[in-house]
Amino acid sequence: MNKQVVVIWFPYLLTDWMLRRQPELRGVPFALALNERGRRVVKAVNGVAQKKGALVNMVVADCKAFVPELQVFDGDMERPKKLITAMAEWCIRFTPHVSVDGVDGLILDASGCTHLWGGDARYLEAINGCFKKFGYTTRTAMAETVGTAWAVCHYGKPGSIVTLNDQKNVLSVLPPAALRLEALALERLDKLGFKTMGGFMDIPKTALRRRFGQGLLTRLAQALGEVMELMEPIRPIAPYVEHLPCMEAIRTAVGIETGLKALLERLCERMNKESKGLRSCELRCYRIDGDVQKITIGTNKPTRHVAHLFKLFELKIASLTPDLGFELFSLEAPVVEELTATQDALWSASASNEADIAELVDKISGKIGTHAIHRYLPAEHYWPERAMKEATSLNEKATTTWRTDLPRPLHVLPVPERIEVSVPIPDYPPLLFKYKGAIHNVKKSDGPERIEQEWWLQNGLYRDYYCVEDTQGCRYWLFRAGDYDKDDVKWFLHGFFP
Amino acid sequence: MEQGADKSIIEHLQRQILKLQGGQAHKEGVNPIGLGLLEAAFPGGVFTRGAVHELISHSPEAATCTSGFIGVVLNKLMPKEGCCVWVSTIPRRSIYAPALKTFGIDPERILFVDAANQQQTLWVLEEALKCTSLSAVVGELTELNFNDSRRLQLAVEKSQVTGFVHRFRPKTENAVACVSRWKVTPAASTLLTNSGVGFANWQVQLLKVRSGQPGEWQVEWSPGGLSYKVAEKEIIPTHYTQETA
Numbered sequence: 132m133n134k135q136v137v138v139i140w141f142p143y144l145l146t147d148w149m150l151r152r153q154p155e156l157r158g159v160p161f162a163l164a165l166n167e168r169g170r171r172v173v174k175a176v177n178g179v180a181q182k183k184g185a186l187v188n189m190v191v192a193d194c195k196a197f198v199p200e201l202q203v204f205d206g207d208m209e210r211p212k213k214l215i216t217a218m219a220e221w222c223i224r225f226t227p228h229v230s231v232d233g234v235d236g237l238i239l240d241a242s243g244c245t246h247l248w249g250g251d252a253r254y255l256e257a258i259n260g261c262f263k264k265f266g267y268t269t270r271t272a273m274a275e276t277v278g279t280a281w282a283v284c285h286y287g288k289p290g291s292i293v294t295l296n297d298q299k300n301v302l303s304v305l306p307p308a309a310l311r312l313e314a315l316a317l318e319r320l321d322k323l324g325f326k327t328m329g330g331f332m333d334i335p336k337t338a339l340r341r342r343f344g345q346g347l348l349t350r351l352a353q354a355l356g357e358v359m360e361l362m363e364p365i366r367p368i369a370p371y372v373e374h375l376p377c378m379e380a381i382r383t384a385v386g387i388e389t390g391l392k393a394l395l396e397r398l399c400e401r402m403n404k405e406s407k408g409l410r411s412c413e414l415r416c417y418r419i420d421g422d423v424q425k426i427t428i429g430t431n432k433p434t435r436h437v438a439h440l441f442k443l444f445e446l447k448i449a450s451l452t453p454d455l456g457f458e459l460f461s462l463e464a465p466v467v468e469e470l471t472a473t474q475d476a477l478w479s480a481s482a483s484n485e486a487d488i489a490e491l492v493d494k495i496s497g498k499i500g501t502h503a504i505h506r507y508l509p510a511e512h513y514w515p516e517r518a519m520k521e522a523t524s525l526n527e528k529a530t531t532t533w534r535t536d537l538p539r540p541l542h543v544l545p546v547p548e549r550i551e552v553s554v555p556i557p558d559y560p561p562l563l564f565k566y567k568g569a570i571h572n573v574k575k576s577d578g579p580e581r582i583e584q585e586w587w588l589q590n591g592l593y594r595d596y597y598c599v600e601d602t603q604g605c606r607y608w609l610f611r612a613g614d615y616d617k618d619d620v621k622w623f624l625h626g627f628f629p
Numbered sequence: 630m631e632q633g634a635d636k637s638i639i640e641h642l643q644r645q646i647l648k649l650q651g652g653q654a655h656k657e658g659v660n661p662i663g664l665g666l667l668e669a670a671f672p673g674g675v676f677t678r679g680a681v682h683e684l685i686s687h688s689p690e691a692a693t694c695t696s697g698f699i700g701v702v703l704n705k706l707m708p709k710e711g712c713c714v715w716v717s718t719i720p721r722r723s724i725y726a727p728a729l730k731t732f733g734i735d736p737e738r739i740l741f742v743d744a745a746n747q748q749q750t751l752w753v754l755e756e757a758l759k760c761t762s763l764s765a766v767v768g769e770l771t772e773l774n775f776n777d778s779r780r781l782q783l784a785v786e787k788s789q790v791t792g793f794v795h796r797f798r799p800k801t802e803n804a805v806a807c808v809s810r811w812k813v814t815p816a817a818s819t820l821l822t823n824s825g826v827g828f829a830n831w832q833v834q835l836l837k838v839r840s841g842q843p844g845e846w847q848v849e850w851s852p853g854g855l856s857y858k859v860a861e862k863e864i865i866p867t868h869y870t871q872e873t874a
Contacts, residue, residue, distance in 0.1 A: 484762035485762075487760055487761065487762035488712065488740075488760065488762050488763065490760075491714070491756060491757060491760045491763075492740070494756055495742055495753055495756065495757075498749070498752065498753075499742070499744060499745065499749055499753070503742055503743045503744065503745075504740060504741070504742050505740070505741040505742075505743070506737060506739070506740050506741070507726040507727075507736050507737065507739075507741070508737050509727065509736075509737075515725075518727050519726050519727055519736070522737065529737055533727055533730035533735070533736060534727070534730075535730050535731050535852070539725060539727055539728040539731070540693070540725060540728060541693050541696050541697055541700070541724060541725060541728045541729070542689065542692065542693040542696065542723040542724060542725060543723055543724075543725040544723065545723070574817070575818070575825065575826045575827065576825075576826060577825045577826045598826055599826070600817070600818060600826045602817065603690075603815060603817065604815040604816045604817035604818060604829075604830055605688075605690035605815045606690075606693075606815065606826065606829060607690075626723075626725065627689055627690055627692075627693035628693065628829065629693050629694045629696065629697025629698075629700075629829055629831070629850065
């Protein structure tokens with residue numbers, strides 16, 4: 132089947148939008164201007180003003196000379212981008228593959244869509260009609276390539292449908308600017324007297340490349356369909372997507388849940404057949420008034436377990452506001468990974484256990500966030516704060532073993548706390564120490580265990596650790612930082628032993 | 630003869646009551662986990678699994694001993710495999726994972742979850758207790774009201790996961806629906822030689838236990854396990870008490 136591309140151009144996008152807002156401006160010449168390098172420059176003009184000679188990029192003062200009754204408003208340069216993106220989203224009713232062309236055009240890949248409207252001509256009529264109803268002036272053209280459609284749309288007869296056979300003929304009468312060339316190439320073509328494309332279409336490629344660069348050749352080849360031109364769809368087409376239109380608007384949580392379950396079952400069944408599992412999933416709810424709401428979930432491992440996925444969504448259903456009700460649900464799985472029946476066992480637990488735990492982790496990370504879940508693996512460092520590292524996944528295995536030959540406290544303070552001590556002689560454990568206002572008499576002690584700074588990671592003083600027990604039997608991990616020789620000794624409490 | 634029949638009827642009824650209360654002693658194939666004298670306080674002499682145990686501590690030192698005690702029990706519950714979820718509220722997780730190895734637990738088999746507040750901790754705790762694949766779940770909280778503890782108990786009755794709720798400095802020691810209430814505090818160690826600190830001693834109080842006998846013990850913990858001090862200088866190692874019990 133041949134490709135069919137429709138290009139829609141909105142020559143007066145911004146001013147049409149203004150007219151929708153302020154209908155009293157109809158028939159009045161007006162322009163939108165911006166301050167640029169100390170001058171007011173026109174950024175958009177309406178049809179009436181354009182006919183009288185006001186053009187885009189002219190200085191307001193000049194325009195006023197042409198059209199004295201011209202009304203000038205402040206422009207908003209963010210607006211066209213927003214408008215065109217919203218229109219692209221809206222155009223998804225005509226084809227799923229819509230992309231934005233600059234700030235004033237849309238490109239629709241209509242392949243296989245036109246018959247639903249009863250033919251190519253009716254398809255274009257429908258598009259034009261819809262936009263006209265909203266008050267937007269459009270020019271459309273349909274062709275087999277983006278290049279030709281764009282050229283005809285901007286420079287040819289609007290509303291024309293170009294077939295593959297007369298593509299070349301149609302193009303040959305159009306000016307070179309219709310090829311979307313760079314200004315430099317256009318200038319050169321103009322200088323050499325190429326007023327239409329027909330003038331240079333049949334010149335050997337080598338000669339053209341030498342004079343005008345590869346850009347011209349690429350554009351020409353794209354327009355003639357010799358080279359593929361990629362379109363970037365406004366919404367990437369997810370291969371794993373399911374839709375559920377509703378006869379009546381759904382307003383209740385129960386209704387949404389029922390719909391969600393049905394969608395999940397369909398999606399998971401399909402993934403089961405293809406031995407795939409999803410990593411993230413998005414539910415879009417289209418409300419009657421045109422509002423689209425979505426909830427997204429992510430999983431730690433590829434999964435196609437309906438009940439589990441449902442639970443993950445269930446936590447977020449409350450965030451939807453159905454108001455008048457949803458008319459369409461779509462469930463999309465943008466990230467899909469291979470999932471075979473057997474997976475590596477986690478922590479020597481059986482496979483089903485592992486799946487259960489992964490599901491629990493998903494649930495927790497869905498509610499609180501992934502940052503809340505930690506799993507630790509041993510790291511080869513003596514420095515206590517670095518003796519463990521965070522595991523990046525549930526399946527990561529320890530590369531080294533945990534050390535148990537040296538005493539380590541079960542509770543460690545996040546930051547060691549200063550204590551005041553009384554020490555009989557240097558390099559001895561303290562006789563007593565004061566921590567948070569309470570005095571602890573040391574009865575028994577172990578140590579010192581000297582831990583040096585890892586100089587390749589951090590500079591600082593070494594620590595001499597002591598394990599001490601007070602009269603109550605409470606055990607502490609104390610350390611002394613610094614040398615007695617240099618007189619900068621500080622004592623800290625770092626942890627508690629059981 | 631008649632007396633014997635009466636006794637068996639009473640035993641039967643007691644078993645039924647235990648079952649209704651969510652107890653699992655006397656069930657076929659349930660063995661003691663090997664805590665010695667401590668375990669004898671539970672109905673049937675078996676540490677109650679598939680239930681939530683409450684532990685209370687009031688000082689950081691006692692909290693460490695309590696965590697140590699949980700470590701000892703966890704070691705018995707998940708000796709070789711299985712994993713555990715350890716939930717705490719953000720500013721209070723001070724457990725040092727590498728030290729768990731001295732209790733015979735691989736730290737990589739524990740998932741630490743830091744919840745932002747009490748409510749989240751309870752939610753995670755409940756969800757984790759519902760997960761049948763876990764061996765145990767530990768939650769560090771401050772307050773636990775009766776309703777919340779009921780929810781936790783209902784979750785474990787379905788999943789048969791063992792839960793520990795460690796309450797640090799609760800305002801009141803209110804009644805909760807847990808099967809037992811423990812208090813573990815440090816005790817001065819008795820060292821025969823006079824160098825070093827020796828093995829840690831704890832005062833373990835079992836304040837409440839459903840259908841069991843509350844008690845108090847002084848235990849000595851060494852990497853080998855718990856040993857009980859029945860009287861001064863008389864130490865009964867765990868394996869010995871287990872055989873006689």
